[in-house]
Amino acid sequence: MVTRRDMLRMGLIGAAGALSPGIARRALAAGGAASTTNGVGVSPFATQPFVEPLPIMPVKIPVATGPGCENSLAPGTLAGPFIEHAPFEGERTPFGTYHQKYSRFPPQNAYELHQKEAKQKFHPAIPPTTVWGFDGIFPGPTFKARYGSPNLVRFYNELPADHVGFGIPSVTTHLHNAHTASESDGNPANFFGPGTCWDSHYPNVLAGFSTDPLGIGDPTETLGTLWYHDHRQDFTAQNVYAGLEGFYLLYDDLDCDDETNPNGLRLPSGKYDVPLMFSDKVFGRDGNLVYDFFSLDGILGDKMCVNGKVQPYMNVERRKYRFRLLNGGPSRVYAFGLSDGSPMYEIANDGNLLPMPVARGVITNPLLPDLNDYIVTGVAERHDIIIDFSRYGPNTRVYLVNQADQINGAQPTGKIAKTATPLLQFRVGQAPAVPDQSVIPDAASLAAIGRTTMRDLPPIDLTQVVQNRSWQFSRLNGGWVINGLIFDATVVRAAVQRDTREIWTLRGGAGWWHPVHIHFEEHQILSRNGVPFALPYEGRKDVALLRGGETVECFFRFRDWLGKYPMHCHNVVHEDHAMMIRWDMVDPNAWPSV
Amino acid sequence: MISRRAWLATLSAGLASTVASVRPAASAVGVPPSTNRRNFPNVTLLTHENRHVRFYDDLVKGKIVLFNFFYTRCEGICIPTTANLRKVQDLLGDRVGRDMFMYSISLKPHEDRPRDLKEYHDAYDVKPGWTFLTGSKANCELLRRRLGFADVDPVRDRDVTQHSGLLVFGNEPLDSWTACPAMATPTEIAKAVSWVDWR
Numbered sequence: 001m002v003t004r005r006d007m008l009r010m011g012l013i014g015a016a017g018a019l020s021p022g023i024a025r026r027a028l029a030a031g032g033a034a035s036t037t038n039g040v041g042v043s044p045f046a047t048q049p050f051v052e053p054l055p056i057m058p059v060k061i062p063v064a065t066g067p068g069c070e071n072s073l074a075p076g077t078l079a080g081p082f083i084e085h086a087p088f089e090g091e092r093t094p095f096g097t098y099h100q101k102y103s104r105f106p107p108q109n110a111y112e113l114h115q116k117e118a119k120q121k122f123h124p125a126i127p128p129t130t131v132w133g134f135d136g137i138f139p140g141p142t143f144k145a146r147y148g149s150p151n152l153v154r155f156y157n158e159l160p161a162d163h164v165g166f167g168i169p170s171v172t173t174h175l176h177n178a179h180t181a182s183e184s185d186g187n188p189a190n191f192f193g194p195g196t197c198w199d200s201h202y203p204n205v206l207a208g209f210s211t212d213p214l215g216i217g218d219p220t221e222t223l224g225t226l227w228y229h230d231h232r233q234d235f236t237a238q239n240v241y242a243g244l245e246g247f248y249l250l251y252d253d254l255d256c257d258d259e260t261n262p263n264g265l266r267l268p269s270g271k272y273d274v275p276l277m278f279s280d281k282v283f284g285r286d287g288n289l290v291y292d293f294f295s296l297d298g299i300l301g302d303k304m305c306v307n308g309k310v311q312p313y314m315n316v317e318r319r320k321y322r323f324r325l326l327n328g329g330p331s332r333v334y335a336f337g338l339s340d341g342s343p344m345y346e347i348a349n350d351g352n353l354l355p356m357p358v359a360r361g362v363i364t365n366p367l368l369p370d371l372n373d374y375i376v377t378g379v380a381e382r383h384d385i386i387i388d389f390s391r392y393g394p395n396t397r398v399y400l401v402n403q404a405d406q407i408n409g410a411q412p413t414g415k416i417a418k419t420a421t422p423l424l425q426f427r428v429g430q431a432p433a434v435p436d437q438s439v440i441p442d443a444a445s446l447a448a449i450g451r452t453t454m455r456d457l458p459p460i461d462l463t464q465v466v467q468n469r470s471w472q473f474s475r476l477n478g479g480w481v482i483n484g485l486i487f488d489a490t491v492v493r494a495a496v497q498r499d500t501r502e503i504w505t506l507r508g509g510a511g512w513w514h515p516v517h518i519h520f521e522e523h524q525i526l527s528r529n530g531v532p533f534a535l536p537y538e539g540r541k542d543v544a545l546l547r548g549g550e551t552v553e554c555f556f557r558f559r560d561w562l563g564k565y566p567m568h569c570h571n572v573v574h575e576d577h578a579m580m581i582r583w584d585m586v587d588p589n590a591w592p593s594v
Numbered sequence: 595m596i597s598r599r600a601w602l603a604t605l606s607a608g609l610a611s612t613v614a615s616v617r618p619a620a621s622a623v624g625v626p627p628s629t630n631r632r633n634f635p636n637v638t639l640l641t642h643e644n645r646h647v648r649f650y651d652d653l654v655k656g657k658i659v660l661f662n663f664f665y666t667r668c669e670g671i672c673i674p675t676t677a678n679l680r681k682v683q684d685l686l687g688d689r690v691g692r693d694m695f696m697y698s699i700s701l702k703p704h705e706d707r708p709r710d711l712k713e714y715h716d717a718y719d720v721k722p723g724w725t726f727l728t729g730s731k732a733n734c735e736l737l738r739r740r741l742g743f744a745d746v747d748p749v750r751d752r753d754v755t756q757h758s759g760l761l762v763f764g765n766e767p768l769d770s771w772t773a774c775p776a777m778a779t780p781t782e783i784a785k786a787v788s789w790v791d792w793r
Contacts, residue, residue, distance in 0.1 A: 039746075161793060165769045168789060234772050234786055293771035294633050294742035296760065410746050477671055478743060478758025479775040486775045488782055511747055577760070577773050 039295030039331070039409040039573075041282025043302050047123045049311035050425040057246065057275065057307065060141040062109040062151075069110035070095075070152045070199075078199065079157075079192030081183035086563040090183065097199050100181040100561055105203035107152035113140070115171050115230075115244060116158040122303070123310040127287030131243035131308075132159060132167055138308045139277045139328070140228070140246025147222065147252040151202040161194040166291035167235070167242040169194045174231040175248055176380060177223060177351060177522055177542040179207045182563020185519055188233035188580070189489040189564075204250060207521070210560045211499055220458040221540070221557075223250050223522075225275070225324045225351030225382045233489060237299075237330050237572035241291055243308075245328050247275040254455070255353060259438035265454055266445065267347065268322040268386060268438040274314075276400075278423065279305050279328040296478070297512075298331030298409020298573045304402070306424050313425040318390045319436035322347070323400075325385065327377045330572045331409035333513060333545075335374035336383070337361040339399035339422065342391070345440045346375065347454065348384035350522060352540040355453035357386065357440055360537065371416050374403045378515030378545040380570040386440050389428050396428040409573060411513040411548070457539055460524060460555050464501040469494055473516060473546060473569060473579060474509045480569065480579035487568075487578040494583040496558045504554045508546030514574065516544045519565040520585070523554035543570060558585055633740045634766075639699075639729035642711035649737065653725070658694040658790060660763040662776050663743050665702040666714045671759045674777060679761070680718050681780035686787065691723025694787070699737055700728040701757055742773065765790040 064072035071094070081097050083089055090098035118136035119128040134140025145151055159169035170193050174186030183190070184200040192198050206217025230236060230244035251257045256264035257273070267273070280301030282290040292299045303310045327334055338344060343359040360383075363369045375383050392398060401420035406412040439445045441454050472483050479486065485493070496502060503526065506516050522542040525534055529551050544552045568580035636650040647653055662679065664672040676698070683690050690696060700706040711726035720726075728734065738744055743758040745751035761783065764771030770790045774783060 163793075164767070166771075168770065169793075170789070234774065234789065238772075293764070294740060294762070296742045296773055297746040408746050476759070477756065477775070477777075478745065478760045479773075481775075486778050488779060490782075511750075578775055578778065 039292055039297060039299040040407065041290060041292060041299065041301050043126075043281075043283040043290075044285050045123070045125050045283060045303075047125050047303060047310045049422060050313040051124060052309050052312050054274075054276075054312040054314040054424060055307045055309055056271075057137070057139050057142045060111060060113070060143045062111050064110045065108060067106060067108070070107045073110050073112055073152070073154045074156075076154065076156055076197035077195060079196035080190060080198050085187070085190050086181070086183045088562050090181075093199075095199065099183060099199075099201045100563075101203065102201060105150040105201070105205060107201065108149045109145075109151045111143075111151060111153045112156065113153055113173075114156045114158050117160055120243075120308060122281070122283070122305060122308065126283050126310070129283065129287045129289060131289070132239065133243045134228070134246050138243030138245070140244070142246065142275055143228075143248040144257065145202065145204050145248060145250045147204050147206065147250065150204055153200045153202065154197050155200065156197045157192055157194050159194050166238045166289075166293065168232060168239065170232055170235070171239065171244065172198070172231050173200065173228055173244075174519070175200065175202060175226060175228045176517070177226050178202055178248070179205060179223070179520070179560065181561040182565060182585070185563075185565060186228075186231045187564055188231050188236070188566060191232045207557065208559050218458060219252075220456045221522075222252050222255070222353070222455060223351055224255055224348055224353060225326070225384055226250060227277075227326055227328075227380075227382070229328075234576050237576050238291055240328070240572055241281070241289065241330050245277065247277070247324065247326070249275070249324070263449060265441055265449070266437065266439045267441070268320045272320065272438065273322045273324075275307075275324040275326065276424070277307055277326050277328040278334060279330075280332050281305055295409060296573060296577050298571050300332055300406065300409050304421060304423050311423060311425070313427055315427050315429055316389050317429055317432040318392065318394070319432045320386055320388045320390070320438045320440065322438075323385050323387065324351075325375065325377060325383045327379050327381055329379040329570070331379065332406060333379075333404055333412045334377045334402045335371050335404035335412075335416070336377060337374040337401055337403050337420070338387070339401050339420065344375070344385040344387050346383055346385050346537050347441070348382070349537055349539050350541045350543060351382045351384070352522060353455040354537060354539045355455065355457060356536070357442075357454075358537040360385065369416055371404060371412075371414060374416075376404070376545070378513065378543060378570065379572065380515055380517055381543045381545065387426075388440065389426065390431070390436070392428040394428060394430055398426045398428065400424040400426070409571070410511065414547070457524065458557070460526070461501070462555075465503050465555075466497065466500045467502045468505070469502060470505045470507070471516075471567070471581075472507045472509075473514045475512065479577055480574045482567070482579060482581050485581070487580040487582075489582060491582065492564070492584045493581040495586045496583055498562060498585050498587040499559050502556045502558065504556060505551060506544050506546060506554065507551045508549050510549045512574075513548065513571075514546045514579070515570040516546055516567065517542060517570045518554075518556070518567045520561070521556055521558055523556050526553040526555050528552050561585060562587055635736055635740060637729065637733040637736060639727045639733060640708050642708055642715045642726040644708040647727075653695065653697060654766050656767060658689075658763070658765045658787070660694070660696045660761055660787065661741055662698050662761050663701050663738055663758060664698050665700050665754075666706050666710045667702070668757075670755055671757075671777070675759055676714075676718050678777055678780060679724075680720060682783045683721055683724055685780050685784040690721065694723065696724035698724070698726045700726070700734055701738070701754060703728040703731050703734040763787055763790060765792070768793070
């Protein structure tokens with residue numbers, strides 16, 4: 001007989017008797033009154049916009065720092081990572097878990113993160129909403145991590161085992177675009193159940209460290225704006241929609257979180273560096289979220305939330321701000337702009353600093369307005385922008401708006417919406433008490449620190465390419481497939497040799513847009529639809545947005561770690577029904593001593 | 595009682611017939627989840643045994659259910675799909691018919707009468723617990739739309755040769771639903787069904 005504790009540890013059962021009469025039902029979706037057509041939800045609430053301030057997520061505080069910090073973590077029933085979670089042995093930790101290169105990157109910061117259910121107010125007109133959040137908040141707390149300072153994060157699944165409604169109390173957390181080993185990647189198949197926990201080791205190290213003679217890695221591959229979110233196989237859309245997502249910011253000596261540091265890029269920092277998570281939701285009459293299980297092409301919400309509030313406002317000073325825009329899903333594509341059509345300066349795409357800032361959000365040809373003049377953002381894409389509010393007078397109101405026209409969850413129409421949807425109201429106040437010392441980097445500001453770019457793009461040497469792979473993202477009998485194949489977590493569709501370069505060609509199909517995300521390693525776009533070009537605002541990307549039948553050719557450098565990773569469509573509804581493949585990083589020479 | 599892991603282990607070992615039901619079919623149910631009324635209209639259908647059934651009351655309420663759409667004269671994906679689901683039925687073992695139920699609903703109800711369904715059912719040697727369903731065109735079409743089998747593109751949706759090959763499944767009392775391609779491997783389907791099992 002397997003004990004109940006054993007079963008909990010394995011994530012196999014929840015509390016018995018959950019369905020007995022008289023026990024409160026834990027329905028995330030018991031609203032009832034909301035309706036959907038074609039995946040487009042309608043909430044039975046009129047929500048006056050801009051009545052509540054934009055929430056700022058708390059910065060996550062470690063429980064301990066310095067050598068041995070991980071010993072301060074509250075013990076729990078660890079569900080992994082164990083040997084079976086990756087095709088290698090790794091190094092055994094004192095907790096009995098296994099991590100690659102653990103002793104080379106000993107944790108300097110130990111964190112506890114709790115997936116749990118809580119109530120949250122999205123708008124005064126909407127009754128309190130049950131969410132699943134990291135530490136019980138949506139979005140979860142913001143990590144501020146630093147290169148050279150590895151983190152160990154222990155995730156405690158405290159979701160209700162007797163849960164009823166959408167969402168499954170079984171989780172795995174992906175740190176999106178982090179250069180981490182497979183066992184800390186939040187692989188869809190590495191899920192764990194209520195009452196158990198999982199250790200993820202985030203070394204915060206530059207890609208290429210294992211082949212760099214100095215052991216440092218390639219500074220041109222520095223990452224910046226990452227996010228973490230649930231990745232449970234077949235239930236990612238439901239669990240992310242329930243609220244399991246948050247930001248993870250990574251800093252180094254240049255992007256140093258201090259605009260007064262004369263040796264850094266002097267990007268707006270501290271309270272002027274603001275992560276913004278955009279998500280569209282549907283609420284039922286009781287205030288709970290409504291999830292449309294049966295719209296398998298994608299779902300749209302009618303309430304536009306920023307950091308967990310419906311259309312909030314933000315008081316801003318007359319100075320520069322950095323905003324980190326993230327499309328938190330589930331399916332909508334945004335085209336961000338300012339209501340007055342003035343420029344926003346994009347400094348990073350998918351969290352990676354560009355060589356130079358690029359002005360965005362301005363119609364380039366008034367006779368032929370193009371959706372791409374705005375910041376088109378598929379699910380999971382990030383765009384870091386700087387807005388300089390000093391150009392506005394005190395008490396000005398300006399709005400961050402969505403200009404994309406979209407009528408179903410499969411794709412936007414590709415047109416500019418007749419009426420832009422305001423997402424966030426900026427209320428411009430006075431000049432800051434302390435003069436703004438931040439800059440929108442330009443040639444002069446960069447020259448002052450001996451640079452010509454914010455970050456160079458890594459040079460591409462096509463002679464190093466050892467493999468070309470082609471991936472077709474398409475529809476097959478109502479499901480979503482890659483190269484005609486259905487996701488199978490046990491089947492490896494590509495075995496990538498460690499420390500090699502490859503070109504992957506991603507092909508879409510008419511009728512759908514697919515934001516394709518390749519775990520582990522961001523790419524550089526070599527060509528789009530056969531035309532070699534790179535847009536100045538497309539540097540290193542970890543999501544390739546396939547708009548209809550587009551073909552995008554991507555250059556990859558696969559380095560350092562071994563194990564399994566997925567590639568999938570990040571329209572999370574497509575991902576769950578089964579637009580995903582497993583690829584493995586392999587190295588026969590290194591087996592099994594990694 | 596058997597743990598779910600043990601159940602999966604028996605699945606892969608092909609010993610599904612030894613599996614005990616984790617919960618009885620007639621489990622106590624509180625307030626019906628919101629999904630029910632919207633997505634499970636209580637329309638009348640006809641089974642391959644020529645019985646009249648109410649969709650929600652008789653087929654869905656209180657059960658773990660698996661749905662797909664098909665038609666008996668389909669010469670495309672229905673043939674391998676039905677054969678694949680037949681293997682899934684074997685893997686799920688005697689849970690099917692006890693607290694798990696499989697339903698295949700006709701896309702061409704005007705030509706699929708109960709005797710056609712019975713013939714199809716027998717040709718695949720389908721075991722108890724898997725019911726083939728027809729009904730009025732309006733009722734079958736309503737279910738096709740409500741259960742997620744319509745294509746968002748109306749042109750493609752009218753082309754029956756491109757009809758959905760999905761398997762939509764879930765646990766009604768838990769209001770837990772998901773879908774996968776019905777041509778996924780039987781083991782993967784059985785594994786996914788275990789994720790909506792009683793918890």
